[in-house]
Amino acid sequence: MTVATAPSVGEIAAELEISGAWLVDPAAGREGPADLVVREGLIEAVTWLSGGDADGIDANGVIVAPGFTDLHAHFREPGFEDAETVATGLAAAAHGGFTTVCAMPNTNPPVDEPGVLRRIEAAAGASGSPVRVLVYGAVSAQRAGERLASLGELADAGAVGFSDDGAPVHSTPLFRSALAYAGMLGVPLVDHPEDPSLTDGAEANEGLVASVLGLRGWPAAAEEAAVARDLAILAEVVRDVPTARLHLTHISTRASLALIRRAKADRLPVTCDITPHHLALTDEWLAGSRDWSWQATGNPWQAGSIVAAPYETALRVNPPLRAVDDAIACLEALADGTADAIATDHAPHTAVDKDVEFGLAANGISGIETALGLILEAVDAGRLTLLRAIGALTIGPARVLGHTQRHAFAEGNPADLIVFDRSDRWRVEASALASKGKNSPLIGCELPGRVLLTVAGGRMAYGVDEG
């Protein structure tokens, strides 16, 4: 495989030749050895190889895929720039292989009116990064959960969906109105399903680990009950508003996925995403285990798998890391299509907010740069096919957003792709992360799939020479 030296971030990928890599094209449902040429930022030629030319090329080496889309990331600007800015967030995205990122509106001020949305877009433009930022508008004014935000104005300004993420839309009447109104505007409502009356002060998934560690339990039922409510309301709203669409984000439990599976079988317009950490990690990590979910036994004390100190605050997240069975259910849901997409829920935090007692630490994992690595671990373990995994990061999110699928490798289209080496393991260090958020539980771990090149919209977004 050869890659012609590319220019610096933001510049047009003038001339790029990738030969003899494993090309994964989920839109075409196809993967295999191929050559690729990019000229002046556009796809010039894609040649699938066969016979002798394809010799020795397999899915274990260099892989070319469409650029990933992250349906759920927190860029913290405006208001919390010490944790992350749009610029650092986009750099982190490019490092992680993401060429499109959907930013959540829980900024300060929140994105509850177009001016803030335009601020974020301006910050993206000023950063010089070619990675595309799409912005969610808030559902409620001030994200207070009482009145609707200026949904129409936000949609006109380009909001790609509405969400109060960080929080659910707890008021059922408001949720119902928002679902209908957003449906009218042709934009999905993205809900963070959580029944807050069951999670007051909750610290960790309710289960064996929380019991032993003396942490306040976060019941799976808190998510399941909210999902059930959301789906019940959706079923009624679609009768009046057939274009209503609901997307449930960061689903983490078997019970929730069962409800979603049945709703889809009933043809309800619902989609959902799952985070990489809910696929690969479990609550056993809080006890000090470092087993991947497919290795974990359910009792780290019995298994003798505790290798690290307990109460690592980088593991505190909403929804919490769940028990083994839930993580396995998440992997199954991705495989069978119940889950449409993988979204990172990238949540950077400052050391001040995380380097404290567990019960006082902020929720969130800085995960956009380690997402690919975790997913490849699952693929390596046979829990997911490579094609399905890449699909969940590309065509899956595009479908959720309702975007017409631009075929990533069609000749003449702008190049929006990434190149990574599956066999190249890289060590996750705080200094290696482009994000300001160093709150990753994977620091010190080695992950597969070092990203070598990210091209977004025909322009350089990340290349290893830059480091």
Next chain:
Amino acid sequence: MSLAVPDEVGSALGTVVPSVEAAPETQSTGWRHRHLLDLDVVTWPEIELVMRTTDAMREVLGRPIPRVPALRGKSVTLLFYEASTRTRVSFEVAAKNLSADVVNIAVASSSVSKGESLVDTVRTVEALGADMLVMRHAVSGAPYLAARTFAGSVLNGGDGWHAHPTQALLDLYTMREHLPGGSVAGRKVVILGDILHSRVARSNIWALTAAGAELWLCGPATLLRGFEAWAAAGGAAGRRFTVTSSIDDALRDADVVMALRIQRERMAGGLLPSLREYTARFGLTRERLELAKSGALVMHPGPLNEGVEIAPDVASGPNSVITEQVTNGVAVRMAMLYLLAGAQAGGVASEESLR
């Protein structure tokens, strides 16, 4: 166990003078943990070592001047984020009996709301020369954060709902001292009360299952949440215990009954209808105690809510060893400070033994 002094001497004392027949060089168990954060990582031989060291400390406490210079020149800081006179004084007396210098820091409220973070406080304490840090905190897991930051030894004096290792050790010591045969193996031990919120219960689960006791946890269903699942998981690993809301089943033929304090906050949290109802269904009364074996031990970590979880005549009755628990508490804490100082001096690296 024979005495290394003329038998008449030992029995005249009335105390058990420990003796080991094998030469010290052949005993492989030393205390290898830099910190004491929880009993989950402490092996049974290590617990036995603590018991024997406590015996010796009890002898010291019986002297006219109950002091030894073992920790002379060492500085012990007591960092208490939760108010607790009895535990703090117990640790203070223990440290002073070992001739250590003691610094007391009482933090009125949580670190975050009042400015200085836990990490900053620990760094300051270290800069001021503390060799050992005894910590009590309202948030589970806080001592682990301190242990990551502190170069010396951290001794957990109670963290949130999670652990209170010295309490479990003194409970075990007290049981062994008063049970015929000097062992809890095979004995029915019942912990009664608000198990869910109890760090005393959790640490006792580790200690008593390691000791081979037949452990029962009893309380209202709302205060036992999660323990049935833990019992099922623990049974698989050989650390078995029984969970029940039937006080009669729990107390029947019990050798030891440990009552836990029930707090008013549990009503506000919607977990209990009233203290009156708790006392009626789960209070340890003289009548209920008759279900247990005659001579069964009555224990309580304190402070007591007399008339609520335990009847006053039971708390001060002939079965009660509650005051012995307090005395043993000082001895156990002396033993732990001593063993931790030894581990530090012996160069147990903090990375090797962060837990």
Next chain:
Amino acid sequence: MSSFGQPRLIMTADEIRRAVVRISHEIVEKQAGTEGLVLIGIQRRGVPLARRLAGAIAEHEGVEIPVGALDITFYRDDLSLIAQQPVVKGTALPFDLNGRTIVLADDVLYTGRTIRAAMDALVDFGRPQAIRLAVLVDRGHRELPIRADHVGKNVPTSREELVRVHLVEIDEEDGVDIERLEPATVGVAG
């Protein structure tokens, strides 16, 4: 522990017996009788030694001298020993020390730190009239100004050697041997 050669016997059982008898006479002689005498053995092997001395005095004087045991574990100045030798052997001093003449008994006198620790301990128990020291073997190399009043045998040694006293109450038989060690293994001071 490796050694260059086999341990060499330097006191036989008989020699120990005779030394004990001689020292028991010396103790009484120095006190001009048995009034106020108390024997305290330093754990571990000082204890059977103290008992034997008391037994010998009882035989030739017909008086039972009180015997106690003193564990100096908590009085050592080297905390790193705790990890290696954690087990505490126990102190039992069931008599009033005030005004008494204490004869400390130990098996080997080496650097003197054990005796210093023992005297530190005794001070916490009361104020004796006098403290004397009886040892079975004095091997030299004092690091503190400590001197034995009664010595079973003076044995000049080098720092690479280890002197071991065996007493049948604890070991299988009576005897004192000396062993040469590789320099790196010279360990705990006595």
